[in-house]
Amino acid sequence: MNIAAIILAAGQGTRMQSDLPKVLHQIGSAPMIIHAMASANTLDPQQMIVVTGHGGQQVANAVGDWRDDVSFATQDEQLGTAHAVQQAAPALDGFDGDAVVLYGDTPFISGDTLAAMQSARATGAAVVVLGFDTAQPGGYGRLIVGPDGLEAIVEAKEATPEQLAITLCNSGVVMADAATLMDLVNAVGNDNAKGEYYLTDIVGIARSRGLTCAAVTCAEQETMGVNSRVDLAAAEAVFQWNRRGRALDEGVTLTAPETVFFAFDTHIGRDVSIAPNVVFGPGVTVETGAEIRAFCHLEGCHVAEGAQIGPYARLRPGAEIGGGARVGNFVEVKNAVLHEGAKVNHLTYIGDAEIGKRANIGAGTITCNYDGVFKHKTTIGDDAFIGSNSSLVAPLTIADAGYVASGSTVTTNINAGDLAIARARQVNKPGLGARMVARLRALKEKS
The missing domain is CATH 2.160.10.10 (Hexapeptide repeat proteins)
Incomplete structure (x- = not known):
């Protein structure tokens, strides 16, 4: 099946305290967004679309150094993740296949995980959401799973005590038929505290239309996002640990x-x-x-x-x-x-x-x-x-x-x-060395 990758990379990353766009901060000597692109490449996508915003030209230049067939879309105002995905619509005009939404500041999604999401699509799920189990779910959105699949994504601030006890959390990574995805994000509203258009709302919209949704899980480490220098250092440590292990395994x-x-x-x-x-x-x-x-x-x-x-x-x-x-x-x-x-x-x-x-x-x-x-x-x-x-x-x-x-x-x-031989001929002056040392010592005694 054809697939397109949409990589969201428009955020300013204010917590990084940097003039550099967040997704260009490096892990393993490569910008974070390059790691996200490598994840997408495991699916052999026919199209790759990067949605830029803050520092868009810098991001485009960096991406172009690694892959020259990427399309770019611009999110001039950061109005939420669903709004960001909408900006990719013109680049997907006429595209027949699935689309996966990845994030430029989430560098460790594995090819095996994306393949598992494809398998869930192949077995009939219209929308597939990537989740992870964590002992500290904190402010993550919770995935509500029932007998017939993923029922809803509930934000932590809106969750009931029973829902807050759920440890299966939302990573934000989504896969769906490209046309269906765009239809769903176009239906997302912004009636919330921040007035933003949230990609997570597509699950509720899809369910209301009778579409089946599914959750696929991965290791928590894969979903690590980078929002601060502390996060960046932690991500570098994870990258190095994994890369060293791979080297040892390879002999x-x-x-x-x-x-x-x-x-x-x-x-x-x-x-x-x-x-x-x-x-x-x-x-x-x-x-x-x-x-x-x-x-x-x-x-x-x-x-x-x-x-x-x-x-x-x-x-x-x-x-x-x-x-x-x-x-x-x-x-x-x-x-x-x-x-x-x-x-x-x-x-x-x-x-x-x-x-x-x-x-x-x-x-x-x-x-x-x-x-x-x-x-x-x-x-x-x-x-x-x-x-x-x-x-x-x-x-x-x-x-x-x-x-x-x-x-x-x-x-x-x-x-x-x-x-x-390209050096001056050596000349020895008999006794001159000893006389020079004696003279210098005499001068030192007088000083």
């Missing part, structure tokens, strides 16, 4: 799981070993058998099979680390390729470069890639050797098996097998 070794932080799109292969205090930013793939040692930070990079990173290494966007290559302590790599077996073991910066197979880069080497206006590339061939404390001034090519003497500042290309 990744985490020495101290609670100290490793993943991003939304981190991909880790089997038999990868990750030591304590490692942070993965967006866009990282680590292949089978690689080792990430302690206190490393990786983002926008690819680490091939059997490579060894760290400790205390930083891989920045564009870093491509080949099979069996080594990037050691206090090494930074940016927009550079290290081919198979290359070694950059100590205190080194490699930027805008290509390092050949089995090349060895000595401690303290830097590629001088920036002239203040443009970036330039350094190319180092297979089996080259760069001595410690060398400065390689790009643009520069060092051919296969080229050798750079320690302490050199290299500005000219080096041919295959050549040795480059």
Whole structure:
């Protein structure tokens, strides 16, 4: 069956105390709304509609960075959730299929839960509402379920004592035939304390028309909404806990799981070993058998099979680390390729470069890639050797098996097998060192 996803993302989120739209605050290095979109993607929707309001252009830009076929609707006035869903009607004109309503600030709805809602639709429920059981129902709306399905959603402030004792609560997630959904929301009124149009009212309207409604339940954690910085921190903790568990289940070794932080799109292969205090930013793939040692930070990079990173290494966007290559302590790599077996073991910066197979880069080497206006590339061939404390001034090519003497500042290309020495000749002054120290000590005694 065709399905469309409507993601509500118009709220300002005043409790976040931020100029940034609430749904753009990040969990796992990705905006919350991207997590909601990922949930919707499990249904393979034919259409995805994001309803924006506060900071709408910012939200649209962020969404467009992740998926380029999203439609947008604008809720100029925040008049309630039913009103927000109404704004998606033009985008659904002529659409034949179901629609699911999700929320940009509710990032953890699982694909299995949405599939269960689809199953309830397939067995005849005109409207399916997602609920959850909780020991502390508080101000949540209660789902009233009877012999013939979901009978009503009662807001806590309007509930009787008996209804308040119900622990099955409303998440706000709804699925229905798209045309039916729009017909129902168009019938919602705003005769309530806030004068808003509530999506929850569609259940009562549907029942009054003889339509069957059903409730599907999920774990409470899936329905976690984010309305404050405290909620955001809690959601980040939930994301990391779940992601670490998934990594362990997939054959990744985490020495101290609670100290490793993943991003939304981190991909880790089997038999990868990750030591304590490692942070993965967006866009990282680590292949089978690689080792990430302690206190490393990786983002926008690819680490091939059997490579060894760290400790205390930083891989920045564009870093491509080949099979069996080594990037050691206090090494930074940016927009550079290290081919198979290359070694950059100590205190080194490699930027805008290509390092050949089995090349060895000595401690303290830097590629001088920036002239203040443009970036330039350094190319180092297979089996080259760069001595410690060398400065390689790009643009520069060092051919296969080229050798750079320690302490050199290299500005000219080096041919295959050549040795480059680019440093001033050492001059020793007999006895001058001792005389200088004696003079300085005498000055210190007089002061």
